[in-house]
Amino acid sequence: MAMHGTFARTGPFTRRLLLAACLMLCACTNKLTQETADTGPEPIEPNATISAAPAFDPLLRGSATWLVQSQGAESLRVDIESSDGTIVISSEHEIPEDGVVSGSWDGRDTSGEYAGTGSFTIVATLSNDLGESVAVATHALEVVRAGFLTSYLEDDDGTTATRTPLYWHEIGELQDVTAPMSELQSLEDEEGNAQDFPEITEALDIPELGMGQPAAFVWDSRPILTLVPGNTSLLGDLNLENTTVDLQVDGWTVISEDVPLDGETPVVLQPDEALSNGPGVYDTKLLLSFVVESESGTEWEVGSQVLPIRIYMLYDEPSFQENGERYNPWVAVVDPVLRAIDGVDPTHDAVTNAIVNHVFDDLGLRYDINYGASYYMNYAGSGWNRPHFYLSQFLKRQYGYTVNCSDCAVILAAFCNMVGAELNHLIILSNFGLNEILAIGQPDFTSCPFGSGGCGFSYHAVTTDDAGQTIWDATLALDGDDNPGASPSEVLMVEAIDGQEYLDRLVRSGNAGYYYESQGTLQ
């Protein structure tokens, strides 16, 4: 009635349209009813399809997952058969209503031992309710072993990457940049587990045996990573000849010849872009993924291996004027320094300013307000132009945390030159009274850092890169307000300050000038 009433209220065109639709629907329904009546329910031909990876590495991936989609059967038996037809392992399954059964194989036989590498077949056999076999599906599965034993980080003489050897000061040894960054003796450990590459050593003074080594590159480098594959395994032959296994690393591209992993040919990769935006520490664990492609084009991960990497991203190559192995970045210096300045803009002044802050704030140093004497350096021979820094002793804080200006100048210069920001030692002479200063590690501004009767410097050591036109000083902060000679005082860190302004703010009385720009030596 309601439908009829609605029909009556529609216009003549709409009524004709609805009528036509109704007639068509009736005709279709009639045809379907006739066909069903003629043939009855179509019997379902028992069938099954198997979805699984074409290959897997039981030690890297743990197990290969398979999925059987079936119709027209009551139960399913899955066998893993070796290439000679031997059944390695079997499993029985009731087929649920949706016909989907899944499982996995860990590469082991019924006794729990690895079946080894080679060509295997997943055989899915469907049975009816009488237990009779009604259909069989198969899927080829290669069991492979993949992995690398040795990794190298190299440069290409500055075209896309510049590497600098690191210096292990405790043994006085310069890193061999052609030596492996990390390496394994075998693909598996003594328990038969697949091995990732070792962690990077946390020691900063001497390389640890069996650990990975850090590397140092100029910050905008794209380091070249070479990986040498292992060629033997506890599982036997690697079985890489029957399938195409490729290496994929997120953010890196394989630049060596496009040869699938074969257990012999090294694979060379390079990051798609610089690893950082400036100086700092690139600390990561690269996931080396071994990938195979099925006939349908689907990519499957065979397994993966982890490669820890630590790269000290320098501002530039070391800027020491002295030659010798020790005038390279010391691990014990660049590790904490680059972590402290991580994220700084890649400019000389920004890097140097950040290192001034690091020395002034982070190292726990305090000015020797009793004598203004140096603990970790002396001027060699009898000249200001030959500062000699006992850096090894400083790193141990062998004489404690008390320092003077010469110490701070050599510390700052050494740190900066190691990360590639050139800085030189500079002497201010002589005998001048002080405005308000905040000496390193001291709580308050004062113009008499040595107490009454000690209101001046006989000399002062700072750093520069341009003969005193620009000054950096980690010994003290200046009073940055309009009256640097009186309280209150405003902290002005000495970071790229004009040389004349520095003297104007530092010196209350007497004559002071810059002399003896030099870099000196260290040990």
Add this chain to the structure above:
Amino acid sequence: MNPNLRRRPGALSAPLQDMILICALISAVLIAGFSLAGCEPAEQSGAIAPDAATALAAQSASQNENIDVGADEQTRVETPAPAPAPAVAEEKLWAGLPLKEMSRLGLKDLALNDYENEWRAGIESGGLVRVHTYATVTEAKEAFRFHAVASSSIWSDRPTTRALPGEEATGDGEGLLVLRDRNLVIYVQSPGGTAHDTAGRILNALVDTYPSDVYQERKVGDDIIRWDSVGRRTVVATP
């Protein structure tokens, strides 16, 4: 002249000592006069001053008498290793301190300077010692004047309160002491206030015989450096 100048007991007879003192005073006056007369005051400047000797000379006059570490130091080459025999026949030189005596003297953690004839060691009770060995007494005197200035950045008029060891010395003798004796300059920093005692022990342990043994040898840059058992450094091979 440094008011703390002292002679080692029994080193020289009193008349001879007086003569030397008079000579030294005359020399000091002449040198100071020469320095002041020939020097302009260093201008406060934002760039390196043309004559670095100027400021140092001014400093010498105002604080450390006779200390004149001039621009010629800029071109000084490394102090050569001392010859086995004294350069001047009549000049008495110290060979150095037997390094095996270190622990008996309360010293530890010996560090041999790779670049000059200097070694340093920690003092068991805190602080450190530096011993600089020079080829001649003249060189040592010149170096002492420099180290007396460079040892401390304090500009003050604090008086020294006690007698100091060595033929020349400066510092308060407690926390800081720099002395010269013959061809050695010894620097002692002692936060515990025992610089005088430490320096005295070192002076008493010095020897003037030259051993021919090798205490340590290592490569520094391209050079092979050797130290003998009294802490003297020699470049034994340069490519």
